[in-house]
Amino acid sequence: MDESKKLWGGRFAGKTDPGFAEFNNSFRFDRRLFEADVTASIAYCEALEGASVLTAEEGNQIRRALRDILAAGCFNDSSAEDVHSFVEARLIELTGDLGRRLHTGRSRNDQVATDFRLWLRDAIDDLNTIIRDTQTALLDFAETNREIVIPGYTHLQRAQPVLLAHWCLAYFEMLARDRERLSEVRARVNVMPLGSAALAGTSFQIDREALASSLGFAAVSRNSLDAVSDRDFCVEFLSACALIMVHLSRLAEDIILYATTEFGIFELGDAIATG
Amino acid sequence: MDESKKLWGGRFAGKTDPGFAEFNNSFRFDRRLFEADVTASIAYCEALEGASVLTAEEGNQIRRALRDILAAGCFNDSSAEDVHSFVEARLIELTGDLGRRLHTGRSRNDQVATDFRLWLRDAIDDLNTIIRDTQTALLDFAETNREIVIPGYTHLQRAQPVLLAHWCLAYFEMLARDRERLSEVRARVNVMPLGSAALAGTSFQIDREALASSLGFAAVSRNSLDAVSDRDFCVEFLSACALIMVHLSRLAEDIILYATTEFGIFELGDAIATG
Amino acid sequence: MDESKKLWGGRFAGKTDPGFAEFNNSFRFDRRLFEADVTASIAYCEALEGASVLTAEEGNQIRRALRDILAAGCFNDSSAEDVHSFVEARLIELTGDLGRRLHTGRSRNDQVATDFRLWLRDAIDDLNTIIRDTQTALLDFAETNREIVIPGYTHLQRAQPVLLAHWCLAYFEMLARDRERLSEVRARVNVMPLGSAALAGTSFQIDREALASSLGFAAVSRNSLDAVSDRDFCVEFLSACALIMVHLSRLAEDIILYATTEFGIFELGDAIATG
């Protein structure tokens, strides 16, 4: 990594230890924030224009460059410390010193938090679609097997006969709760920290409401110290995912059990069986 | 434990192993469900009357006995396997064989699930009150220390000055999210499984909507197989509690750090200090 | 709690907040360290005598009192903050100011760490005995069912026939590893922190080797800062216990499955079955 190219280079006199630089490098995993980072930067550029930090002409130039960067996509760059420095380096290549001014009133702290929320919002939407499709498959299976009766078990002992559809729709309910949880997590993800700067907010006249609206956020964070450090939404999301996996694992276990020679309720097709 | 008194005694010929009985006994911890269990039974008694399983006279007799049991409170009873058998044994003492009929169309499975939800609903309400009080204390502290400025830190290095009130209100925000999460968990707790019996529902004409309404449940469960086995709400509640503790632990850590000789921002009063 | 009786009372001028005192009180759960605490104190008293902090006569008087306290057992005492202050208060009742001198060169920090290790060492020995008994039961079961052949399963599909004894002895092996792990944890538990004082050791001439030997510790800790803070052994012990539970849970699951109508390999006796 070329020391002179590093964005923090000005402040520190000594050389960075290569082992430390490698340890500190997050580009190999945060590169998935690439789209979110460029998108948030385009919106932030408009906000800086609105705050008269950038002229209309400067704003246009930066946005054009960011759109080109987005179109070119994220590629390997051994001098990038993280995805944010990757995008910033590209921007400076295209616009020179003007590009450096995009970071005015912004910090890595609120930038990362914003990117992360944009990315997770999309991930939740994708996951929600997959679960809805699974629910549809369960409904279809229940519909086409309406007459079939199987034993209902308590402690794996036969208790009462139940419809196969009834068994199947129990999983529909579990997944319905999972989607409800995801939608609640999404509401807390969909709050914009941008404008919090490092931790104390910024004195530039950023119109945070307009910025949030342009990025599709439903609200802006109220306390900058909280906003830059809040990662509750990650724990919440992982917790919701853990419950989804519990439900799918229970479904898989039922299927494996019902497909045994002994239970003989299901027979698995070759399409989903392997040695 | 007197074998002849056991509620399952009729079905099993051999004696229960004493070690197994002790292992299986849950009275020492599920006795906290006592109030919930009696409350749910009183409501269920009305539902059985509505379903013409009990006459008005029989219903009255059982409800009077249950109210006496509630008033007498839960006490040690070495023959009780769990809180449900404790209450049932008391009821049979007071009403004879009539008491046994309260369990008509009901199973331990939906009974336990219902009791647990009633109990947790109260626990969430209590917790919510405590957190709201903590928020009020934070607001008061911010209000009375409006002018004080402290260093704001990133990576424990001084970054920007902030108001002490700003630091304080960051915790207000965290706790606001905690309360939001609790209220969402509460909505999923507040669904009534009663009427699901062991797993397949009951053929008695229980009016589940009326029963739910009398117990303050906002909805009834839709699938009996799911309803008797669903414990998602426990995981959700514990996950919400874990985040609350993360926030309080972070607050405590800040206070401990700010109270060091080196930071010198706070001085702890003797009221909350010990060797 | 009587403020004047508190052991830290001298240092702090203001009153302790009652809510804080209750929060800080650990007597209801650390009272199980009672025996360990008294035992360690008797040995420490000898060490103080060896260091000429106490005369032989004073040492005898304290040890006699501690033996009386041990014989009397631990009882409820609302003024006790924890088990250590409970024992110390009893000692002062019996020996007056002399009792206070037992704490010379000792801190709660090394005292708690020592008590905890003594207690856990016993707990590990008890657990080890129970697991060995379970192994014996598995061996007996294998021995008496030598000829029986059952299906061996992969992914719950029948793969190859195996001896029931072979299945049974797989659990013997798992428990053998569990005992090996426990014995390794025990070796790390069995190291004495006493003599580390608050964190920097003590200047009194405590013969730590003799003290360790009298308490049955195999070694003394080498670094006092590490010794007072090390709780690795708790994590290790819990991790070993988690694996034990995984093995027992797997055994239970096999038995439940093999006892189904469908598999029909086992039939459970009434002694260990309930509704």
Added chain:
Amino acid sequence: MDESKKLWGGRFAGKTDPGFAEFNNSFRFDRRLFEADVTASIAYCEALEGASVLTAEEGNQIRRALRDILAAGCFNDSSAEDVHSFVEARLIELTGDLGRRLHTGRSRNDQVATDFRLWLRDAIDDLNTIIRDTQTALLDFAETNREIVIPGYTHLQRAQPVLLAHWCLAYFEMLARDRERLSEVRARVNVMPLGSAALAGTSFQIDREALASSLGFAAVSRNSLDAVSDRDFCVEFLSACALIMVHLSRLAEDIILYATTEFGIFELGDAIATG
């Protein structure tokens, strides 16, 4: 993935669902077992020769091919379901039907368990070296800063002065325990499951002691059902790693705290600092 090339192809009539195949594919992460898989196969080939399943000539041909495969390294192969089928496919390319006979008396179950243990044994050795190097660095730091005294803290309040070297060597002790734990896990990893086949062992005359010795295993597993399913060693290893991280995290936290303006004990060099 070419259906006709799949190793299980013979048994199943229908086509595999592409989504299922992708879900089931583990090549992208188990390819790191490549070296272990080939090494174990070379040793197993000798064992088959010893059991007269292969002639000396056949054995030589297979081993030559496996050494060529090892030298060529692992590369992307879209038809590989996992690393084992990757190696097997290469072997069949080089030796034709003879290559298929290497799997005689062996199952994926004991093969995977063996590969995993070989790989983890190396990983533990590497980790142990890194920790020993860290201990050496701590010793050097203590040695070169012998005279420096810093405050010792309890609850972050200054308690007693300590040598910086004393603080430093506390971490030496923690890492010493970590290495002890790793060596104990390693002993349980270093047991060979090969020869257990799918679950019930094999009737071919495999000399397991010789096989273990050639792979550097200190012992052979005693029960085949246990051996193919045992993954205790993974949990143990992760638990040991978690404690290592707790220690390193504590060290990092101390350094961050001591490097604050307020504590002022350390000043971090530019080589390991960044914005």
